[in-house]
Amino acid sequence: MVSPTFEKLKPEKKDRLKRVLIEEFSNYTLDQAQVARIVKKAGISRGSFYTYFSNLYDAYHWTLTEILQNVHHFRNADPLAGTIAFIENLPHNPYYDFLDKYFQINETLLRTHAPELSPRQAIPTLEPTATDQTVRNWLAMISTHSLIQERFAFPDHADDICNHYAN
DSSP states (O other): OOOHHHHTSOHHHHHHHHHHHHHHHHHSOTTTOOHHHHHHHHTOOHHHHHHHOSSHHHHHHHHHHHHHHHHGGGOOSSHHHHHHHHHHTGGGOTTHHHHHHIIIIIHHHHHHHOGGGOGGGGSOOOOTTOOHHHHHHHHHHHHHHHHHHHHHHOGGGHHHHHHHHHO
């Protein structure tokens, strides 16, 4: 979890660090990313980095959360249609490399080395008393996330994946 000090940073400094983190995690997997590279490009001290984040996984989690908030704008009334539109536009998504590394490698690394930070923890479980609508919403969420994972696992088959589910 990011520190209160980080939250109080001037917007310019926070934005610069965000851009550097996105660049680092777009070019390197979590096990290849380096605090040294991040602090050099961001123009901050190593001590400042560890004042803002407890470790590299914490910095990654914050960056992932920022990107997922931005990416989830594709939601619309029809989750499947929104997901297919998202997948079709992935080649033009500025976060493509980051997301590709997340789904290919970093999701597993995060779950293994920092399970408390893994977004998988955020998937709610269904209560026995769940309404039909709650179950439908849950299934739509699970299905759309699975579809996106399938797209990153098989990028050469993006059209097939979209066509299969669109029909």
